[in-house]
Amino acid sequence: MAIKSFQGQRKKVQDTDDTPMTVNDYMTRKLITFRPDQSVEEVIQxxxxxxxxxxxxxxxxxxxxxxISEGDCIKHISESRYHNLPMENGSIEQHMVKNVETIEGTMNIFDAANKFLSDKRRRFPILENGKLVGQISQKDILKATIKMKSQRWWK
Incomplete structure (x- = not known):
């Protein structure tokens, strides 16, 4: 006599995945910002x-x-020491990167991850109507993947 396995009627699992997937969902909104007239020393502090x-x-x-980044500040320190100039001279406006690439807040988080890889950047600002509203960093992408680790990523 054979043993019969019976599990009964199976319910269909509905696929309702509400996992946030855009840059807006994971970007940092409370930013430390700088003004162009600040000194490099203030920025370093x-x-x-x-x-x-x-x-x-x-x-x-x-x-x-x-x-402005740590690298920009280090470059200024190195140049001032090389030319024997005092470090206080000049504002960060002379040392910051002015042509800044931004991304849209509506961009998919995984597309943003690919942009980090292809552009070799550590952070991307997010603008709305020409105003700074946030920033996404590589660390924010990592935090997003941890939150989604049990989810299906192909959506």
Missing amino acids: ALIRYKISGGPVVNDKNELVGI
């Missing part, structure tokens, strides 16, 4: 105090005018 590697530079209207 802020980078150390807030444990960040760089940040957006905005004008009085909160419009993005550049990005």
Whole structure:
């Protein structure tokens, strides 16, 4: 006599995945920003105090005018020491990257991850109506993948 296995009627599992998948869902909105007239020394102190590697530079209207990074500050220090100039001279406007590439907040998080790889950037600012509203970093992408690790990624 054979043993029969019976599990009964199986319910169809509905596929309702509400996992956020856009840059807007994972970007940082509370940013440490800098002004173009700040000194490199002020920026260095802020980078150390807030444990960040760089940040957006905005004008009085909160419009993005550049990005300053640890590397930009180190380059300034190195050049000042090489030419035996005092470090206080000059504002970050002279040392920041002015042609800043941004991404859309509506971009899929995995498309953003590919953009990080192809463009070799550590952060991308997000603008809405010409104003800075947030920034996404490589760390934000990693946090997003941890939150989605049990989800299907092909959606």
